[in-house]
Amino acid sequence: MKYDHIKQALYRKIESGEWPEHHPVSSENQLAKDFNVSRMTARRALQELADEGLVVRNRGAGTFVAPLKSQSALLTIRNIADEIRLRKHRHHAVVQLLEEVEAEPSIATSLELPQGTRVWHSVITHFENGHAVQVEDRYVNPQLVPDYLDQDFTQATPHEYLCEMTPLTQASHMIEAVLPTRQQQIWLSMSMPEPCLQVQRRTWSRDGVVSHAVLTHPGSRFRLGGHMTFTRRTPRSKPQE
Template sequence: MTKYESIKEHIYQKIESGEWPEYHSVSSENALANQFHVSRMTARRALQELCDEGLVTRTRGSGTFVAPLKSQSALLTIRNIADEIRMRQHQHSARVVKMEKVPAYPALATFLHVPIDSDVWHSVIVHYENGQPVQVEDRYVNPRLVPDYGDQDFSEHTPHEYLCEVTPLTEASHQIEAMAPDQQLMKWLQLNEPEPCLQIHRRTWCRDGVVSQATLTHPGSRFRLGGHMTFRAPRKKVEE
């Protein structure tokens, strides 16, 4: 392993273990250079690459700091319904309609890597935009990794926000499909007629295993999922 890789590894370990939380200061280039007995340029390379990868932020004159998680998720749109609604200048509210411990059925047990029939958290939360329901969040959470999930107040902060705080999420997978809502979903979404719904299945990982599996259901008439991407790096703006 090269020297700059060793340094990256060292810092990565601090961040990933939680020893250095968000916004925590990272050793300066000179400090690292002394500590690892390398030149400043080598230490610099380690910090620079971590910055490119989005793990730390750097500001001239000030220093290097552990990047907030949100800046990473912003990259690839891990969706937070509350933020999205607030961004539209609309009012977000949430109602917890279920919060219970249930035995894991076989498929779920496999997903979460827990024994079959062992207790897992199960919550159902309805999210409202200006009073109109726009999402039903049906979520199972691994109690080994998040024991206090059931004690939280999710009318203020979404489960996603809470989970981001207590476990450093490292991965997520999404599946999206169109489906017809059942009676229960129609009731929660206040739909009189069945209408096509967009359903997002999301699983999130932290380094210790699968944290949570969520099914987010949106009525088709009230929700669109958007995204934008550039293939080639955009040409730098001409500054003056």
């Protein structure tokens, strides 16, 4: 594969630091001559490096090593049941509440519904090998998911159900450390209050906000792991909008 050969060569120059940020990269024609390939092949190598964010291309000007974007890392948030099964542990869930309630103002706002709308509400405790590791307190938009209350959430988690029912398009997360409320302590079978990692998640479908969930995990039994590779500051062209 000739184009890959060129990519590797450029890769080495950039990763070794021999070519620092903004250093010009040989042009398509130059690479074609140097590696004895056609311009289209050289072009492909540069194009793929640009897609990967290692270089920035500029019509009329040339190709340059992309500036480092050091200050951001990506962390993966998984579905709790998946995470537990991934560890080859046993997962089971207990449905503490599954009801229709009048949305509090903050919840109504979060779901982008009028004040006082009645919404679905569920509270489910998730267990890993018999220990409570998450209480999932969730409010759901009844217009988008009418049959929510009829589900058996000991089988599939609400998140899995929502993924199936509506084409989820986006989600936002917020993580903080809190002390659990008395009620949360009960749901988590905690005898003493201990710091908890709390994830707030809002999910969207094309038609609006689907759900607002508060996931509370005892600090002693839950960690959020992540891994990151430093990337470069290329504006990845968004697929659409």
